[in-house]
Amino acid sequence: MLEIKDLRAEIGGKEILKGINLTINPGEIHAVMGPNGAGKSTLSYVLSGREGYEVTGGSVTYMGEDLLALSPDERACHGIFLAFQYPVEIPGVPSATFLKTALNAQRKFRGEEELDAMEFLKLVREKTAELGIKDDMLKRAVNVGFSGGEKKRNEVLQMALLEPKLMLLDETDSGLDIDALKVAADGVNRLRSPERSALVITHYQRLLDYIVPDFVHVLADGKIVKSGDKSLALELEEKGYAAISAA
């Protein structure tokens, strides 16, 4: 599904990703852990097409296509979804308008009929109920004045609505209380299928109790320095990154 080969990227002339190699097959869940500043968010931004991140080498192939040639919205329409580490506040844009515009943009792209206001409301109500999110959030401007946890829940709601093929979760667990963590994990697990994959960036092994990964990678200083199965996460929690990266 996703094949990253020797990916190098820089921000403002500073190299952050220094040759990443990673292959994600359909249905697989990959966890990425690593110290602060290692380049985890950078990787997620490069994959979703954020401006200002210059790819200086390597390639990314997504479902047989050159991912790097696509604009961010095209990537989203092809099924890539990034749950932001820091979701963005957008004053003046009501959440409901935002969600409906996004969903219909993707439906239009796929040649499907756009949902009208009633159909959309029905769908979004289903999802908020499933995820235990209050409907009044829909009337508020996107993420404006949301608590840290509410912002993360909102990311999960968007994901549930857009049903992506490749989920990139950047520390979606940070800032969530225990119940919300389960809700978030539940959101991912509901979407799990043999065709869907996920890249889960986290600092805490606890999330991985709920979203059980097939592989765990350690990203340090712009490179994947170690990969293993879910037991690697436990080992990291015990010994820390220094010991692992050195090994």
Next chain:
Amino acid sequence: MSSLTPLAQRYIDRFDTAARQLPGADNRSVSDLRRAGLEAFAALDFPHRKVEEWKFTNLTALTKPTANEGRVAPAPAPAIPDQPFEARFEMVFVNGRFSAAESRLDGLPEGISVTSLADSLGNGTVLSFPSQEKRAFLALNTAFMEDGLVLSVAEGVVLDDILVVTFRSEGDQETGRHLRNVITLAEGSSLTLLERHVGAGAYFSNPVTEVSLAADARLDHYKLQAESPEAFHLAFTDAELAERADYRNFSLSIGAKLSRNELTTRILGREAESHLNGAYLMRGSQHCDTTTLTEHRVPDTNSSQVYKGVLDDHAHGVFQGKIHIFPDAQHVAGDQLSKALLLSDYAAVDCKPELEIYADDVKCSHGATSGELDEQALFYLQSRGIPLASARKMLIEAFLADVLETVGNERVKVYFDGLSRHWLSEA
């Protein structure tokens, strides 16, 4: 007087001939008024940029048209298609003159009188013109005014509908259309007015509107400036407020090559309030100037202003806002905010907020910001599948949302929303 701008000179040269044909020619007081206007104008000329109030707005394109002497240089820019506003009551002026044929004024409630200035001047309506007037465009208008709306609402009368006044210009004409509107609301009366300025061609529109609100009167005054992209629009509105009067003005400016919307509110009665808001959407090389003066002359009064501008290409915005609080005008609240969104590296805005406060127990604030679209927000929207162009539109609409929200009349709000969206769709 040899240093007059060419256009000013031409105005002065043709005054005697023109005045004989203008309304009220047989009326002594009207002729005196015109003469006073002309003399003031001759002494002032069109303002140049060394005049403090005009330092951000350059009028040379109007006053010294170089190409094709005697005619504004033709440019084949397409006119903004007029989006009509469905209304029961509409007064229409075409090329500066009242068109009875196009107007619909039958059935206005008793106590609301609408006539044309041309008729009123003939009947001896006297307008005031202060002898030390410094506003050249007001002086020019006083000398050459030809027609306009004369509206008066009797005590306690309320119009539940909207009165629309459309000023339409067609074709090229170097000398201006000098419309003079006189609006008087008696005690406790209330009215909603929508002024629409539309047109095609290269012309110069110079409307002056005098508003007088008696105690407890309320005027919701809306204005659409959608003049031809080749036109000049230099407008001045003066509002005078008695006790507990409530004046609400909202201007949406999308047209004209160069425009200035100048508003003066004089709050003369306690507990009166003035709210001036507006949005301007400009592209190409359009220039749009908003200049306001709010005078709090008495205690216990309040005022607010919010102006938002969206500037694309090489467009230029100007906001000059002054709040003047007179000595002893205690317990006054005055707020002012100007925000501009620059969509291009070449767009620019100049802001000059001014507070002139001579009382001590007052609460005033002002703020002016300008910036570009938020890159992070754009990426967030795109990352959900929304194409860049739509994402930009969403953010621009969001920027304008709160100021458009201040349009109290629902039908006008829908109309202005539609016009803004139409403007955006052409981006």
